Amino acid sequence: MRKVGIESLGFATAKNHITIEDLAIARGVNPEKYVIGLGQKEMAIATPCEDTVTMAAQAGLCALQNADIDPTSIDLLIVGTETGIDHSKPVASYVHELLGLSTNCRAIETKHACYGATGGLQFAIDRALSGRSRGKKSLIIASDIARYGIGTAGEPTQGAGAIAIIVSDEPRLVIIETGAEGIYSNQVMDFWRPLYRKEAVVDGHFSIQCYLDAIEGSYKNWQQSLVKSENKQLALTDIAACLYHIPFGKMANKAHMKHLDLIGINDKNVANEDYTLRVAPYLEFCSRVGNVYTGSLFLSLYNLMVDASKSFEGKSISMFSYGSGCMAEYFLATIPQNALKLPDFRPILDSRTQVDINEYERLLIANTNADQNDRVFKPEDWGVAENPFIFLGVNDHKRQYIKLP
Numbered sequence: 001m002r003k004v005g006i007e008s009l010g011f012a013t014a015k016n017h018i019t020i021e022d023l024a025i026a027r028g029v030n031p032e033k034y035v036i037g038l039g040q041k042e043m044a045i046a047t048p049c050e051d052t053v054t055m056a057a058q059a060g061l062c063a064l065q066n067a068d069i070d071p072t073s074i075d076l077l078i079v080g081t082e083t084g085i086d087h088s089k090p091v092a093s094y095v096h097e098l099l100g101l102s103t104n105c106r107a108i109e110t111k112h113a114c115y116g117a118t119g120g121l122q123f124a125i126d127r128a129l130s131g132r133s134r135g136k137k138s139l140i141i142a143s144d145i146a147r148y149g150i151g152t153a154g155e156p157t158q159g160a161g162a163i164a165i166i167v168s169d170e171p172r173l174v175i176i177e178t179g180a181e182g183i184y185s186n187q188v189m190d191f192w193r194p195l196y197r198k199e200a201v202v203d204g205h206f207s208i209q210c211y212l213d214a215i216e217g218s219y220k221n222w223q224q225s226l227v228k229s230e231n232k233q234l235a236l237t238d239i240a241a242c243l244y245h246i247p248f249g250k251m252a253n254k255a256h257m258k259h260l261d262l263i264g265i266n267d268k269n270v271a272n273e274d275y276t277l278r279v280a281p282y283l284e285f286c287s288r289v290g291n292v293y294t295g296s297l298f299l300s301l302y303n304l305m306v307d308a309s310k311s312f313e314g315k316s317i318s319m320f321s322y323g324s325g326c327m328a329e330y331f332l333a334t335i336p337q338n339a340l341k342l343p344d345f346r347p348i349l350d351s352r353t354q355v356d357i358n359e360y361e362r363l364l365i366a367n368t369n370a371d372q373n374d375r376v377f378k379p380e381d382w383g384v385a386e387n388p389f390i391f392l393g394v395n396d397h398k399r400q401y402i403k404l405p
């Protein structure tokens with residue numbers, strides 16, 4: 001069978017962040033609850049000039065540059081997001097223009113909470129496999145700003161960021177295995193973002209249970225389809241790393257325990273050692289930006305490719321994508337020989353501006369109200385004048401973007 005998959009990845013996040021300890025102190029919570037109990041370190045906070053579009057465009061540009069790909073080779077752009085900016089016009093339409101993509105490129109948006117970009121990825125994989133892409137490439141971008149609001153239980157699990165994935169029949173980074181698929185879909189009210197508000201409504205503890213049920217449902221479906229297609233059972237030793245959707249670091253621990261239980265490993269010590277080996281090393285980037293919703297699984301993949309791509313060549317990893325509401329997918333991917341080396345994102349994370357709680361609250365409120373008509377921003381007032389893509393506000397009901405030369 002032809003090999004198709006990911007040729008490049010790019011990541012972008014907001015310019016400012018707070019430390020999770022500062023947030024805990026401000027809320028009168030023991031910092032250990034957020035740091036150990038949730039597994040978070042820092043949280044990215046967007047300014048009003050940074051939105052779903054600007055982060056998506058920046059991540060897209062980064063993915064093109066990381067693999068030296070000509071934008072004219074892209075003929076499908078899908079932006080997966082749950083932080084929409086218009087009921088009709090897709091984020092992809094603006095990103096298409098900002099990246100200078102061809103007028104012969106499809107540009108659409110997909111949505112199912114944090115699963116939206118995984119859906120886009122799988123459609124692009126099928127397209128590449130079918131031969132209909134005729135040598136062209138697809139650009140799939142996950143872009144979101146997670147908002148729960150000041151003083152809520154979800155507040156320490158906010159974040160902002162975008163990850164861009166270039167899919168082609170030259171999978172220099174990751175081959176997506178298509179022999180078996182694990183799908184799970186179930187209508188549940190665990191988390192949603194009603195049209196009349198920007199912050200999510202969430203039943204936090206129920207959402208954790210829904211996530212774990214979805215691992216079980218998708219893993220069992222994957223196992224059945226694997227047995228049917230190849231008559232093979234999976235041994236954990238076949239998988240070098242297990243990547244999950246990461247709303248907060250500790251969720252990956254809960255997810256892995258469930259995964260191991262399904263594989264038949266219930267000894268706590270063995271399970272803990274396994275988590276330390278196969279999951280924990282790839283949580284750092286997520287712990288420093290927070291929940292980036294659609295992109296979080298792929299941010300963990302970016303982390304793995306930066307830190308371990310060489311030693312993983314020829315090895316398989318498992319990937320679990322979860323979108324509240326809910327839709328989930330379990331699938332395998334393989335790192336090819338001579339995998340593309342991605343630039344480390346740590347220098348960019350280190351260079352962000354750390355803000356205090358007063359500034360964080362000011363940014364959160366300004367960002368939430370940034371879409372009102374006839375409100376125009378000066379990028380220098382928000383410290384983002386040098387960003388490659390800037391949202392200037394809404395003028396005459398039209399969103400205004402600029403791209404720096």
Ligand code: HMG
Nearest residue numbers: 030032033036037113114153154204205207208247323324
């Ligand atoms: P909470 O109720 O405030 O926290 O909110 P808690 O009481 O459950 O405590 C959290 C953990 O800290 C617990 O660990 C405590 O024991 C521990 P656990 O028992 O679960 O292992 N803890 C401490 N540890 C060390 N020292 C201490 C201490 N005190 C307590 N002193 C909750 C937590 C996650 C519910 C909340 O933040 C929330 O609602 N977040 C948003 C929802 C969410 O992230 N859900 C995850 C699953 S759904 C999903 O992933 C989809 C999503 O990304 C959206 C989408 O798909 O679009 C959210």
